[in-house]
Amino acid sequence: MKEEWKTHAIGRHLVDVPASAKLVESWDYGRDSLELLALGDDAQFSRLVTQREAQLKTPAEKFSKPSFVERVALSNGSVTIFSWSLTETEGIYMTDTYFRAGRRIIRYQKDAIPVANKEKAMIFLKRCSEKWREIPAGQMPEGIGFVVGNTILADNFPNYESWRLLIKLEGKPDVTLEVSSFVGAAEEGLRQRAGGILARMLGMAAGLSQLRNHARPVGPIQADEILVAGTQDGKRGYGFKWEAPGKSYSLAEPNLNVSLEVRESAYATNRESFSSDDEALELWDTLVNSIRLRPGAV
Structure with missing residues (x-):
């Protein structure tokens, strides 16, 4: 070099x-975007999730009902929030997931999940939550994985x-x-x-x-x-x-x-x-x- x-x-x-x-x-x-957030302790992580949940529980101007469906705990302290992507009658979810990787927080938003695919989506998100790792400062990542800044999703799951x-x-x-x-x-x-x-x-x-x-x-x-x-x-x-x-x-x-x-x-x-x-x-x-x-x- x-x-x-x-x-x-x-x-x-x-x-x-x-x-x-x-x-x-x-x-x-x-096919869905990952956002690497700033360093965060437990309090900051909880605040981010709570703020997003509150937003989803507030009815949007064009809908009479809030879009929030439920909050689900994942592995390693990660959390995902299910909400309606459009309206409840259209039966399409979206998820806001906050993964933990050591001191790092990764936000992952996934759209257009049919109700029938909810369990499949949960299996995928749970698997991801088990695989995130923080990369120590000054070190190159090692082993299987997809590197996102100073974190790595230590998996080789086939995906786009x-x-x-x-x-x-x-x-x-x-x-x-x-x-x-x-x-x-x-x-x-x-x-x-x-x-x-x-x-x-x-x-x-x-x-x-x-x-x-x-x-x-x-x-x-x-x-x-x-x-x-x-x-x-x-x-x-x-x-x-x-x-x-x-x-x-x-x-x-x-x-x-x-x-x-x-x-x-x-x-x-x-x-x-x-x-x-x-x-x-x-x-x-x-x-x-x-x-x-x-x-x-x-």
């Missing part, structure tokens, strides 16, 4: 990022999990750099999908050129990359894309994407992005080459 870079764990993968970058993360589990990592580079506000992953497979590879569009772009846009368009495996990960750059009014723009199409229902081989963009902005020069193609490519290659499945994650 390069100096002044660090290894970051997210989902079931590791990626190296500049140590000075600001990282913005989001995660979904079973995903994550997104936005990397805000220090001193480069004009650069948008993102890494993402979701369980699923693209029907076609990146170069198959982009071929015709790319040809038209290159033919229509003055100064637009193709830097790369080829297969770009990273270790065992099969992937493609397309890198395009262009100059307009003296400013250099970039559109980089790397994608591993993934395999259906595979936690170990999800669809992985990396994108880098420098587009039109309030900045008239490249001082807030890259001084040259070589600088852009060096950062891109270092990041893409570092992506790997965390050992033992699955």
Whole structure:
């Protein structure tokens, strides 16, 4: 790994990022979002749950009845609250679940649960509540699990999990750099999908050129990359894309994407992005080459 870079764990993968970058993360589990809340003791946890329960017990303006159904205790002090997603007559629940992972609190909201699936939802939530762990400060996560910030859901339950990592580079506000992953497979590879569009772009846009368009495996990960750059009014723009199409229902081989963009902005020069193609490519290659499945994650 390069100096002044660090290894970051997210989902079931590791990626190296500049140590000075600001990282913005989001995660979904079973297609529903996870929210990592601040450190909390028992009193704060109880307060969060009680506040949400009170909200659900207050009738909404358009309904005469409160949406609250019941509060259910889970393992390790976790709690889930069932409420009506729309109205009671439509028979669709939603859940607000507050998981405990050591001192950490994770909020998980799941929508559109038919009444007939309530027991199945409870089994799933109970299983999750038994699997959350806090990651000790300064340590890399070990073993099976889906990493969410400084916590890990230590399970390999087949599901449609995903994550997104936005990397805000220090001193480069004009650069948008993102890494993402979701369980699923693209029907076609990146170069198959982009071929015709790319040809038209290159033919229509003055100064637009193709830097790369080829297969770009990273270790065992099969992937493609397309890198395009262009100059307009003296400013250099970039559109980089790397994608591993993934395999259906595979936690170990999800669809992985990396994108880098420098587009039109309030900045008239490249001082807030890259001084040259070589600088852009060096950062891109270092990041893409570092992506790997965390050992033992699955």
